[in-house]
Amino acid sequence: MAKDGVNRREFVARGLGVAGAAAAVLPRLKGAPAVQSGKSPNGTVNYGFIGPGSRGQQLLQHLSRIDAGRCLAMCDIYPENLKKGIQTIGGKPEPYHDYRELLARKDVDAVFIAVPLSEHFRITKDSLEAGKHVFCEKSLVFKPEEVHALRALAAEHSKQVIQVGLQRRYSQFYQMARQMIEKGLLGRVTHIQAQWHRNGDWRRPVKDKNLEEQINWRMYRKYSSGLAGELASHQIDVADWMFGSSPVSVVGVGGIDYWKDGRDIYDNIQLIYTYPKGQKLIYHSITNNAHMPFVGLPGVREVGEVIMGDAGTVHISLDKGTGHGMWFREANAPKYGKAGTAKENWTAGATVMEGGISKGFPILPGREFEMSDADSFISKEVKYAKRWLYSKGVMVPEEIRDPVAVELEDFLVCVRDNKKPKADLQVGLNDSSGVILSNLAMDEQRRVMYSEIETMGKQPVKLARG
Numbered sequence: 001m002a003k004d005g006v007n008r009r010e011f012v013a014r015g016l017g018v019a020g021a022a023a024a025v026l027p028r029l030k031g032a033p034a035v036q037s038g039k040s041p042n043g044t045v046n047y048g049f050i051g052p053g054s055r056g057q058q059l060l061q062h063l064s065r066i067d068a069g070r071c072l073a074m075c076d077i078y079p080e081n082l083k084k085g086i087q088t089i090g091g092k093p094e095p096y097h098d099y100r101e102l103l104a105r106k107d108v109d110a111v112f113i114a115v116p117l118s119e120h121f122r123i124t125k126d127s128l129e130a131g132k133h134v135f136c137e138k139s140l141v142f143k144p145e146e147v148h149a150l151r152a153l154a155a156e157h158s159k160q161v162i163q164v165g166l167q168r169r170y171s172q173f174y175q176m177a178r179q180m181i182e183k184g185l186l187g188r189v190t191h192i193q194a195q196w197h198r199n200g201d202w203r204r205p206v207k208d209k210n211l212e213e214q215i216n217w218r219m220y221r222k223y224s225s226g227l228a229g230e231l232a233s234h235q236i237d238v239a240d241w242m243f244g245s246s247p248v249s250v251v252g253v254g255g256i257d258y259w260k261d262g263r264d265i266y267d268n269i270q271l272i273y274t275y276p277k278g279q280k281l282i283y284h285s286i287t288n289n290a291h292m293p294f295v296g297l298p299g300v301r302e303v304g305e306v307i308m309g310d311a312g313t314v315h316i317s318l319d320k321g322t323g324h325g326m327w328f329r330e331a332n333a334p335k336y337g338k339a340g341t342a343k344e345n346w347t348a349g350a351t352v353m354e355g356g357i358s359k360g361f362p363i364l365p366g367r368e369f370e371m372s373d374a375d376s377f378i379s380k381e382v383k384y385a386k387r388w389l390y391s392k393g394v395m396v397p398e399e400i401r402d403p404v405a406v407e408l409e410d411f412l413v414c415v416r417d418n419k420k421p422k423a424d425l426q427v428g429l430n431d432s433s434g435v436i437l438s439n440l441a442m443d444e445q446r447r448v449m450y451s452e453i454e455t456m457g458k459q460p461v462k463l464a465r466g
């Protein structure tokens with residue numbers, strides 16, 4: 001393992017997928033590598049962690065409290081982050097500066113990958129080929145050719161788990177919203193508005209200016225899909241999930257209009273996606289104002305979605321790892337579907353009828369909903385709404401956990417028990433396609449059809465090797 005720091009040349013050559021870097025090949029196991037067992041004698045999954053940077057350290061904090069897995073090895077090209085990652089997970093994972101050495105270990109069943117986007121495909125590919133199960137942060141892949149190549153590769157490695165870090169799929173709030181849609185409680189869902197508004201330049205301090213691109217990779221198209229990949233990817237996935245399909249097309253406008261600091265990714269994006277039945281996702285992300293004009297959730301800033309149907313609306317957010325949700329009913333909801341009429345649905349209580357129109361009801365999965373004399377009026381109302389939901393068959397989970405912890409544990413359980421993850425390959429590839437096509441629509445200022453992804457990037461993938 002190299003003990004020195006990483007200079008820019010090494011960074012380019014080793015890591016961030018720049019064409020022309022020297023070719024190097026993962027030490028191949030003879031023949032097709034066996035899928036790692038995923039079952040150590042005590043059922044614990046042995047894993048390696050690649051890229052303990054900012055996100056990686058958050059994941060490691062959660063992983064340090066999850067018994068289903070054990071970190072045997074950790075890799076980063078940046079020694080400072082490698083050290084922090086090892087401190088965060090505790091125990092004594094073996095440190096590496098070259099992920100291929102980590103992948104060559106036979107005792108590692110699975111890997112977590114939290115490197116910059118431009119590196120996702122390369123490391124995921126090498127991990128699958130080394131027989132590992134893969135958890136990769138969102139957005140799963142960067143380029144159209146990687147969408148096709150990973151689909152083909154995953155088919156060859158169908159026994160290995162591939163999961164993408166779209167944690168809203170693991171949130172009880174979002175699951176509940178999805179169940180409400182399935183039960184017809186929102187009626188026919190036609191529009192979703194989503195926003196992620198921040199006030200800040202998104203830059204990280206750089207001690208050595210030669211490391212600017214390495215540290216601030218998000219600012220540069222060579223490594224990053226910008227706001228679409230870093231933020232919208234979560235919400236494009238939410239809309240696909242709630243609508244139950246991918247969009248047909250996307251139009252959008254983006255610009256570098258506020259932060260004129262050398263970045264070449266947009267600092268504001270506005271997108272409209274059309275889904276097969278004419279439903280629309282209307283999307284905003286800006287970086288000079290964190291106000292949340294579209295999502296009405298008290299105390300929640302920056303990020304959220306509004307899901308609108310002809311019988312009701314849900315405002316929902318995963319703000320700093322904590323779910324929030326409000327549910328409003330439509331005053332004049334039409335008769336709808338097999339769930340019966342909206343009126344029938346709402347005969348449960350007078351306060352539900354009235355309050356649900358004007359003030360909305362909090363969606364509170366996981367809080368106990370037994371009423372007692374000690375409860376305030378509001379508290380009783382909340383619990384009543386919850387019980388009513390439960391009576392309609394909308395599951396009310398027992399406890400609230402950070403969905404990031406849930407997704408990580410779920411990955412390990414999927415590896416251990418040969419299960420399919422919720423945020424699986426298809427979810428990840430659909431999401432990545434959405435990001436790629438969103439940027440294309442803004443760059444070319446035209447309506448981009450989702451079917452275009454099938455003809456994009458069909459030439460073989462060229463990998464930079466470090």
Ligand SMILES: NC(=O)c1ccc[n+]([C@@H]2O[C@H](COP(=O)([O-])OP(=O)(O)OC[C@H]3O[C@@H](n4cnc5c(N)ncnc54)[C@H](O)[C@@H]3O)[C@@H](O)[C@H]2O)c1
Nearest residue numbers: 015051053054055056076077078081114115117137138165
């Ligand atoms: N799911 C979420 O909510 C969420 C939140 C933040 C970030 N992310 C994703 O996590 C990923 C990482 O983001 P970040 O903010 O932590 O970036 P970061 O730059 O802070 O961390 C990335 C780490 O990977 C290391 N690295 C780069 N190339 C490497 C290589 N070839 N081998 C080993 N290590 C390498 C870097 O040195 C760095 O330590 C991105 O894909 C990002 O989109 C997801």
